[in-house]
Amino acid sequence: MPITGYQENTIQQVNAIGLDDKLSLLGNKLFIDAGFKVSMASVSATQNLPGADPYKAGKNYFEPTPQLLASYSITKADQVYMNATTSYRLPSGWSQYIPQFSMTSPTPASTPAKNLGAEYFIGEEVGFRHNGPVNVSAAWFHYNLTNHQIGSSSYLPGTSVLISTQLSAGGEEAWGFQGEVGTRPWHHISAYASGQFLKTRIGNNVDAGTDYLPTTGKQEPGAPKWSGAIGLTYDDGLYFGNFNLRYQGSQYSTLMNDQKIPGYVTADLNLGRSLPSFNTGIHPKIMLNLVNMGGVNYLSSISGFGFTAVKQKGIFGNTVSASTPNYVVGSAFTAVVTLGADF
Numbered sequence: 001m002p003i004t005g006y007q008e009n010t011i012q013q014v015n016a017i018g019l020d021d022k023l024s025l026l027g028n029k030l031f032i033d034a035g036f037k038v039s040m041a042s043v044s045a046t047q048n049l050p051g052a053d054p055y056k057a058g059k060n061y062f063e064p065t066p067q068l069l070a071s072y073s074i075t076k077a078d079q080v081y082m083n084a085t086t087s088y089r090l091p092s093g094w095s096q097y098i099p100q101f102s103m104t105s106p107t108p109a110s111t112p113a114k115n116l117g118a119e120y121f122i123g124e125e126v127g128f129r130h131n132g133p134v135n136v137s138a139a140w141f142h143y144n145l146t147n148h149q150i151g152s153s154s155y156l157p158g159t160s161v162l163i164s165t166q167l168s169a170g171g172e173e174a175w176g177f178q179g180e181v182g183t184r185p186w187h188h189i190s191a192y193a194s195g196q197f198l199k200t201r202i203g204n205n206v207d208a209g210t211d212y213l214p215t216t217g218k219q220e221p222g223a224p225k226w227s228g229a230i231g232l233t234y235d236d237g238l239y240f241g242n243f244n245l246r247y248q249g250s251q252y253s254t255l256m257n258d259q260k261i262p263g264y265v266t267a268d269l270n271l272g273r274s275l276p277s278f279n280t281g282i283h284p285k286i287m288l289n290l291v292n293m294g295g296v297n298y299l300s301s302i303s304g305f306g307f308t309a310v311k312q313k314g315i316f317g318n319t320v321s322a323s324t325p326n327y328v329v330g331s332a333f334t335a336v337v338t339l340g341a342d343f
Helices: none
Strands: 006-023 032-046 057-071 080-091 106-109 119-130 132-157 163-185 189-202 226-235 237-249 264-274 283-291 300-305 326-329 333-343
Touching: none
Parallel strands: none
Antiparallel strands: 006 032, 032 057, 057 080, 080 119, 119 132, 132 163, 163 189, 189 226, 226 237, 237 264, 264 283, 283 333, 300 326
16 A cells, blocks of 8 residues: 555634724825734644544634834935834644654654744834935844744655754844845946845754753854845847846854855846837747856755754753754756747
């Protein structure tokens, strides 16, 4: 008979009720939007393999999420704004509720999460926008997360089956600055640049199963401190193209900050020409896309996070085994010629 590592069924229901009101003052220069929503969610999961324990689990959630948005127009082109928002995220995937098995053993390959609380987000942002021949935006932001759930993936032991998992990372705080500059077309040319600085901090020691790891003060995995992009676009109606240069800083892949992927710079170039339509209503075009022009060998992101990349002793002296993070390999240099049409 067929062998499987899971035979699950998950039901999720969400009911929500909310109120929202908007107010304009000072001749419509000051705009305020305030709202409040309450969500009531219910999750039920069953593991239908014979002998699974527990075979059924679930939880009910009650999550209030207020928000306040305000903006003030200094001039027709300049605006300052302030946002205070909240949100939540339920544990994703059935593996957080019920056990999963490998193909070769009746012993569960993973056990349900100890903490099934929803992740809760509180964020504040203050910023400035300018609209004109050169568009500018700049913002400072700060947020707190409680019961932070890091989405990850891993293989069932002894198989090539990739499943979604989550790491319970406790509390997290982050703050930073971001800015964007973009121009309107000038002689068919427009330019764009953006950048961000991000500082994160894990707020507690994380439960790794056999013990707590000393993660307080560590940086959040998958959160580069510096990132940025530069773009240049040309379009005169006949010829068109764009160039993009992107920088991504190094990112830790474990909560203990003992393994990371290095920063990288990539560049892409797209060139094209519109072709005659001969009054058919079909507008053909030909394009050349050059991806990763420098042929950079790099890891683009982290698909599977870990608690620690090397064996560690926990807070109470117990051994915490190493977990190997999984990575996504960035695209090699690629050249693609495309013939398409707009209808």
